[in-house]
Amino acid sequence: MSQVFSDTTSTILAVALFAVTALAFYRRVLRPPPTPFWGEDLALLGVTRVVKYRGTAVVCGASVSGTLTARICADHFYKVILVDSPGQAKTRSYQQEHPHAYLIFMLDVLARLWPSFLQEAEHSGGVRTPADFQIHHGGISIPAPHKAFPSAKLPETILLRRATLDALLQRLLFRHQSSVKRYVGTVVRLNPSHETKRRLGSVVVRSTDGVEEIIQDTSLVVDCTGGLQAGLKWLPEARYDLADNLRTSYDPKTRYFTTTFTVSDELKSRLPIPGGYSQAGAIYGFGADVTYGNTGFVITRMDNDTILVCCFGWGKFDVPKTVDDIIQHVRSVQGPGKVPTWVLELVEILSSEAQHDCKYLRLSPCSFIKYHAAPNIPSNFVAVGDSLLQLNPAFGQGCSKAAIQVTALNALLSCPHRPSYLPDDFSQTFFRRSAEYLEPVWSNLSFCLPTDYGYPTTTPISGEAHSKGAFIRWYMTQVMLAAIHNLNVSLVMFNVQMFSAPGTSLISPSILWSVGSASLKRFLQSISSI
Numbered sequence: 001m002s003q004v005f006s007d008t009t010s011t012i013l014a015v016a017l018f019a020v021t022a023l024a025f026y027r028r029v030l031r032p033p034p035t036p037f038w039g040e041d042l043a044l045l046g047v048t049r050v051v052k053y054r055g056t057a058v059v060c061g062a063s064v065s066g067t068l069t070a071r072i073c074a075d076h077f078y079k080v081i082l083v084d085s086p087g088q089a090k091t092r093s094y095q096q097e098h099p100h101a102y103l104i105f106m107l108d109v110l111a112r113l114w115p116s117f118l119q120e121a122e123h124s125g126g127v128r129t130p131a132d133f134q135i136h137h138g139g140i141s142i143p144a145p146h147k148a149f150p151s152a153k154l155p156e157t158i159l160l161r162r163a164t165l166d167a168l169l170q171r172l173l174f175r176h177q178s179s180v181k182r183y184v185g186t187v188v189r190l191n192p193s194h195e196t197k198r199r200l201g202s203v204v205v206r207s208t209d210g211v212e213e214i215i216q217d218t219s220l221v222v223d224c225t226g227g228l229q230a231g232l233k234w235l236p237e238a239r240y241d242l243a244d245n246l247r248t249s250y251d252p253k254t255r256y257f258t259t260t261f262t263v264s265d266e267l268k269s270r271l272p273i274p275g276g277y278s279q280a281g282a283i284y285g286f287g288a289d290v291t292y293g294n295t296g297f298v299i300t301r302m303d304n305d306t307i308l309v310c311c312f313g314w315g316k317f318d319v320p321k322t323v324d325d326i327i328q329h330v331r332s333v334q335g336p337g338k339v340p341t342w343v344l345e346l347v348e349i350l351s352s353e354a355q356h357d358c359k360y361l362r363l364s365p366c367s368f369i370k371y372h373a374a375p376n377i378p379s380n381f382v383a384v385g386d387s388l389l390q391l392n393p394a395f396g397q398g399c400s401k402a403a404i405q406v407t408a409l410n411a412l413l414s415c416p417h418r419p420s421y422l423p424d425d426f427s428q429t430f431f432r433r434s435a436e437y438l439e440p441v442w443s444n445l446s447f448c449l450p451t452d453y454g455y456p457t458t459t460p461i462s463g464e465a466h467s468k469g470a471f472i473r474w475y476m477t478q479v480m481l482a483a484i485h486n487l488n489v490s491l492v493m494f495n496v497q498m499f500s501a502p503g504t505s506l507i508s509p510s511i512l513w514s515v516g517s518a519s520l521k522r523f524l525q526s527i528s529s530i
Contacts, residue, residue, distance in 0.1 A: 054078070057081070061085065076413040082173075083183050085186045104157065120172060126158045184207070185205045202215060202217075240377065248462075258358070259350075312394055371383060381427055384405045488514060
């Protein structure tokens, strides 16, 4: 990252940034950033509606987003049907053996929906641990803000493989929400209401035996089909006109090679993990730095005495094919920092002595369906999770992004003035409100798209250039550099990453001042060393 200041352009940007922040400081505009809209909605989770909506809520897809959606619908509708498609279950299985990060916001949501969630997760073999994901950007440690919290203890996360989480959430759902019924089959089509085309009236489903049934009196239809994004097919077939450019996408060409190691009791004592195996959570993460290279890796504990080593990269790189290739990948990553010797030793011991299972994954393109810009959406149709926004999973935001959408949906369903049926503007209100958060995550103050666009192998959105996001990418590097020595910057960056604060917090005047000061200080130091 020191190369950022090795050319004139970066120097000018640093000085300009400092000048802007100095102006902001002297104008006394150091005020707190806005509260994210979902923060106020958290208190409404888990509260049962006094008079529930008539009819049936149909949740199409039993992914994490589908299970969470069925859970909140159980508080608002007398009857909920969760359609679990075998085809979607196969799609989910491709993700289940790869790392997943569950951010603080998601843990908060899960605890409100099921107060016993953390205890149940531990009972399922999960690891409760401080939410320190041991991030090293290009090998440079970006410390978590432990000292900013009482007793220097970060909020907790849970380390679970996706398959374990899916099974746990469904057990909790059907154990505690008796109004939710599972239908194993596939949604065939959606039918408009006989009374008005402005809302959907029924859903046609097909069982695994090929028998079609009609779910009548449908109050709400939720597309939770994930990357299939089936709503784009269902709605036109039901004669709802959608714009051709409703879906925008780009392809970062990211690939994973994940090895799950089963750790025996004897091996635990010999693994060179700082603090020992029993105290480990996320063990080490090497994030790719666009300036230096296109590969990285993650090592983390997971449930039931497993350790996952995920090798990943953008575009062209030597993807590991066997467990023996992992150590070469870990040695080959490039950045201003070096991989510690103990990490190399850990990978060597696991590769040679632990039972293991390897999985390869070519990640899908990223996409955003802008339903909020479509005028003809049925008033009782919404989409949640990857059915609406599909991000690069390398940044660990997927499940938590779905939790935000579920929180927003629950808040709308909780409005006391709602009639027995959902109002005519329900769908538009939901998609518009979701877009308030999703648009910035998709394109602006997010590290996803700017990082993805930093690689020439990425296929950008039609009409866009790889240069989009270059300044944000540069600025976020300066934020990380400042966070190394500035606890307040570290805390704000942590809260943004955990979805506990909006991305705009990173450009609040106080943060701009701190980042600009640190940038100018490094610039002056570089001059004095010449």
